[in-house]
Each structure stands twice: as C-alpha cells, then as structure tokens.
Amino acid sequence: MNVPYRVAVRSLVVFFLVVVFISAGLPPGVLAQGGPESAAAPDSANPLFLPYVARDGGTLPPIIPPTTNPLPPDTTKELLSVSPDGVTYTFDAMTTALAAVAPGEIIVAAPSDAAPDGFLRRVTAINQIGGDVVVQTAAATLEDAIQQGEVHLRHTLTPADIRSAVAVDGVTLAGVDSLAPNASFHIELDDVVLYDDGMGGKVTADGSLDIAPSLNFDLVVRNWRLQELAFTTSVQETAEIAFDVKVELSGKKEKLLAEYTLAVITVPIGPVPVAFTPVLGVRVGIDGSVHVGVTWEATQVATLTAGVRYKDSSWGPIHNLTNSFTPVTPRLSVGLDVKGYAPAEIGLRLYGVVGPYSGVHVYVKLEADVFDTPWWSLYGGLEVPIGVRVTVLGHSLADYDVVAIQFRQLLLQATTAPPTVMP
Numbered sequence: 001m002n003v004p005y006r007v008a009v010r011s012l013v014v015f016f017l018v019v020v021f022i023s024a025g026l027p028p029g030v031l032a033q034g035g036p037e038s039a040a041a042p043d044s045a046n047p048l049f050l051p052y053v054a055r056d057g058g059t060l061p062p063i064i065p066p067t068t069n070p071l072p073p074d075t076t077k078e079l080l081s082v083s084p085d086g087v088t089y090t091f092d093a094m095t096t097a098l099a100a101v102a103p104g105e106i107i108v109a110a111p112s113d114a115a116p117d118g119f120l121r122r123v124t125a126i127n128q129i130g131g132d133v134v135v136q137t138a139a140a141t142l143e144d145a146i147q148q149g150e151v152h153l154r155h156t157l158t159p160a161d162i163r164s165a166v167a168v169d170g171v172t173l174a175g176v177d178s179l180a181p182n183a184s185f186h187i188e189l190d191d192v193v194l195y196d197d198g199m200g201g202k203v204t205a206d207g208s209l210d211i212a213p214s215l216n217f218d219l220v221v222r223n224w225r226l227q228e229l230a231f232t233t234s235v236q237e238t239a240e241i242a243f244d245v246k247v248e249l250s251g252k253k254e255k256l257l258a259e260y261t262l263a264v265i266t267v268p269i270g271p272v273p274v275a276f277t278p279v280l281g282v283r284v285g286i287d288g289s290v291h292v293g294v295t296w297e298a299t300q301v302a303t304l305t306a307g308v309r310y311k312d313s314s315w316g317p318i319h320n321l322t323n324s325f326t327p328v329t330p331r332l333s334v335g336l337d338v339k340g341y342a343p344a345e346i347g348l349r350l351y352g353v354v355g356p357y358s359g360v361h362v363y364v365k366l367e368a369d370v371f372d373t374p375w376w377s378l379y380g381g382l383e384v385p386i387g388v389r390v391t392v393l394g395h396s397l398a399d400y401d402v403v404a405i406q407f408r409q410l411l412l413q414a415t416t417a418p419p420t421v422m423p
Helices: none
Strands: 012-019 052-055 068-070 079-082 088-091 106-109 119-129 132-139 149-156 162-167 171-174 185-196 202-222 225-245 249-262 265-269 272-290 294-311 314-332 336-341 344-350 353-368 376-388 400-413
Touching: 068 272, 106 272, 149 265, 149 272, 162 171, 171 249, 185 249, 185 272, 202 272, 202 344, 225 272, 225 344, 225 353, 225 376, 294 353, 294 376, 294 400, 314 400
Parallel strands: 012 294, 068 106
Antiparallel strands: 012 225, 052 149, 079 088, 088 132, 106 119, 119 132, 149 202, 162 249, 171 185, 185 202, 202 225, 225 294, 249 272, 265 272, 272 336, 272 344, 294 314, 336 353, 344 353, 353 376, 376 400
C-alpha cells in the first residue's frame, strides 16, 4: 500500500473512562492531632454548597504570635488595590488595625473585593501618601504567621461553586445553574480544534466529560514548623471523546479545554483566616504519530485514592487502585504509535498562590508496526501525578512531586497477519 507524503485521514478515537467514587478519607494516624469533625458555617461572602466539613481547630490549641496581624473587615473594605505583582497594597484610609502593624510583621486577611483570594504577606514598609496608606510587602508563609495550629478541609467541587471560568470555542458546561449538592461538571465538546496547520489539516475533538471531584487537605504547624501535611483527591469521571484527524500527525497535540476557579473556602486557625481557592482544569490531547486512519476504543472503570503526605520529616504518596477495561478490537491498516488522553487536574491555591495539585490522566494507547509480531497492541493506562508547591506553606521543606499511581495494562493484540506494505 502506498503512503503519500500527505494524506487526508479520518481517525475516530473513542474511549470511555469512569473513575468511580474514591475514598476521600485519610488512613488513621496520618494526622496525630486530628480531632473529631464538626460542621463549619459557610462564609456568607462566599457561600459553600454541601457536602463540606471543615475541622477548625481540632485538638491542637492555636498559638498566634503578636507579630501576626489579622486584618478585620473594616480594614479590608478600605483596600483600594493590589499591584499586579502582589507587592503593594493601597488602602483608602488609616485604620486602627493598620496603625498597629510594624515593618517586619505579618498581615493576613480573608477574601475581599480588592483581594478575592485573601492574602498573607510580610510588611516591609508603611507610608501615607496623600490620603492613602501604601503598604509594601514581601512573601510570607504559614510558618511565619502561626506558632501552633492545624487546619482540616473536606470539600466537594460542584458547578454551583464556580467564581470564574475560561473555556475554548466549542466547550460548554451544562447545568451550571444547578445548585444540587451532588452536581457534577458535565462538559460538552463540539468540534474543538486541537491542531490546525492552516492548510486544511486539523485535529478536532468531540464528545463529553462528566467530572465529580473532591479534595482533602490537612496541615499541622508546631513550634513555627510545618510538622504534618496531607492532600488527597477523589474523582468520579466519565469521558466519551472522539478525535478526528485530517492530517498526517506527529507529536503531541493538546489543549486546555476549560479552567474553573471556584469560590474561596476560608478555614480559621484561631483568628487567622486560611483562604483556599480550588481550581479545576480539563485537558484533552493525543500524543504520537498516525500514518493511516485508525479506529479504536476501550472502556475503563477505576476506583482510586491518590495523594501525598508529609510526616516525621519525610514525604510519601497515598495511593490505591482497582480497575478493569473492556476493549474493542481496533481497525487499522498500517503503522502508528498514538495515545489519546483526557486528564482532569485539580489544584488548591492558598491565598491565590499555587499549593497542592493532582491530576487523573486516563489514556488508551495503540501501538502498531507491520514488521512486528503481533503487529498491533492496545493498552489502557492511568497516571496520577500529584505534588505540593510549598511557597506559602513554609520554609522548612521543599516542593514535592510524585506519580502516585502509574498503571498500564495490555488489553488486546493482533491475531491476524499485518497488511502488505508496498515499497
């Protein structure tokens, strides 16, 4: 069979994946100081939609040093602006709380109109310019602000929590007006362009994704040091994606379909508000090369727990996985090596700064070579990268990244002879 330099290829790639309920709880003993859970009242400025439980205090009494200054609402309402680099805070007037702050001390605040993610900063200078109060700041961490305390967060993400959204053409979120506590993110894809060579060659995606994520976060600070941290994510996901390839394809073609920034969750450590902003991102892509049209599909059902924890001065992954695949024999005529995937990515920002994150990357990969025996193989797999960026957490530990789950399973192989390839 002749293979021209450029071919018009229609490649239909359909894979269904269901990532079913993931145990959201941490193993006993992960946090030695964890106390019984109690329901927390929603923040009236940023309403929460149950199920949501925050343990605000546990059994470890909070100790907040006098150098940490939580700014009350009557002060944050005077905040006019924050510079794009997050260094300069301009207030409309001097308040009692601002007058009590000295350079070198910490200011911390819950979300406000001018600072929708809240803030945690070290003051370097305070000046009155005209009628305004200009506060210059530098980065600070929870270890700087808290001598002792703990925070525990359990939260299910729903469309009702969306604060802002960015999506590419062809991507729509269904049912965003639903306030149901168990509502999922149902995302429709209609001819979404992943690649366009400008000469008629395109890679497009169609289909839908239904995602119901939740997350847990636990943190303990003692004697100015972060002693324990745990972050786990849970996802229920169903995806039906079709790729249409009309170009000779090589390499990775990927696009961020949508990113949803959700309502801030504020959990107190004593008088210090700890502000969390969950972010859900959805991508889709293919990676490899296609030389001639191909169709393949597979269904995956998986139950997993994935996370990381820091305890006794060391990091370690949290993971558990059971799954199964139901493949369909692919149709193809010559060589290729291509992986189709649709990852959901969950991030948790502290005071707007990147913190813990995780991803659920499910894929179906087809490898074919007419000179091999068997000449094609179909694989299903799952990768769960997870990590913590410690910028706003503390100085006593470094960033941590790990692939908590990495799984690949052979689904099918060719049982017939390959097609004849003409020179």
